[in-house]
Amino acid sequence: MKDTDTLTRAAGSRDPAEGLRAVASLRVLLEQLQQLQVDNARDQGWSWQDIADALGVSRQAVHKRYGGRRR
Amino acid sequence: MFERFTHDARQVVVTAQAEARALGHDWIGTEHLLTGLTGGTGLGAGVLRDLGVDTGNVRRAIAAATRPESEGDEPDPAALETIGIDLAAVRRRVEETFGPGALDRTRGTPGRRGRRAGRHVPFTAEAKRLLERALRESLKLRHRHIGTEHVLLAVTANANTRAARVLGGLGVSPTMLRRRILATLLGQADSA
Numbered sequence: 302m303k304d305t306d307t308l309t310r311a312a313g314s315r316d317p318a319e320g321l322r323a324v325a326s327l328r329v330l331l332e333q334l335q336q337l338q339v340d341n342a343r344d345q346g347w348s349w350q351d352i353a354d355a356l357g358v359s360r361q362a363v364h365k366r367y368g369g370r371r372r
Numbered sequence: 373m374f375e376r377f378t379h380d381a382r383q384v385v386v387t388a389q390a391e392a393r394a395l396g397h398d399w400i401g402t403e404h405l406l407t408g409l410t411g412g413t414g415l416g417a418g419v420l421r422d423l424g425v426d427t428g429n430v431r432r433a434i435a436a437a438t439r440p441e442s443e444g445d446e447p448d449p450a451a452l453e454t455i456g457i458d459l460a461a462v463r464r465r466v467e468e469t470f471g472p473g474a475l476d477r478t479r480g481t482p483g484r485r486g487r488r489a490g491r492h493v494p495f496t497a498e499a500k501r502l503l504e505r506a507l508r509e510s511l512k513l514r515h516r517h518i519g520t521e522h523v524l525l526a527v528t529a530n531a532n533t534r535a536a537r538v539l540g541g542l543g544v545s546p547t548m549l550r551r552r553i554l555a556t557l558l559g560q561a562d563s564a
Contacts, residue, residue: 319451319454322448322451323452323454323455325448325451326447326448326449326451327447327452327455330447330452330457330459330462332478333447333478334462334478337466337470337474337475337478340478341470
């Protein structure tokens with residue numbers, strides 16, 4: 302039953318609701334993996350600049366998101 | 373200050389810490405104290421329950437208020453499957469390297485890194501002020517101990533705390549709650 306559902310859904314992938322739901326889930330997964338790897342990098346002594354370079358973003362962006370004092 | 377706490381009030385603090393930890397929060401906030409109040413015994417818990425405030429709806433309100441920017445808390449495996457991503461496989465790979473539950477612990481929320489596993493979770497400034505206020509409430513009433521009723525009175529004293537906002541969202545105003553607590557206290561022969 303699950304395989305049929307998947308096939309049906311894949312076939313009907315023009316449905317923006319489905320497509321956007323997949324994107325939204327991917328975004329959550331992306332943020333989880335990013336958090337995990339930023340933590341990992343920091344644990345291994347990487348600077349915010351190193352991390353920013355690896356991610357292709359500014360140091361400020363990474364620091365703002367993951368660094369600094371607790372809220 | 374904690375020496376003056378009744379057993380029930382102490383239990384509220386213990387529950388609040390467990391709640392914060394379970395949610396992966398790095399601080400015990402007034403909202404966790406509120407959860408602790410609903411779950412316990414004592415006058416405060418009783419008053420809340422009479423007003424229809426229970427652990428379930430407080431937890432839901434907190435979850436809704438601390439929702440991360442993204443759509444949902446967890447990625448939907450079926451949705452990811454439609455674009456060829458096997459979430460289970462991703463999770464397995466991650467766990468191979470970082471240990472069981474590594475992916476789930478992050479929860480996609482940006483913020484302070486690292487878990488305080490097994491370590492003491494500190495109070496927010498707001499929560500500290502609330503507990504200090506509980507002492508003042510007890511003193512104002514000339515009571516000898518700080519019970520759950522005083523902690524709850526402290527919640528009513530500041531409409532800007534997260535706990536107060538959760539209650540507001542559940543239709544409980546500070547004034548109404550305060551009146552209820554005081555009425556219950558006056559209606560009692562002894563304060564426990």
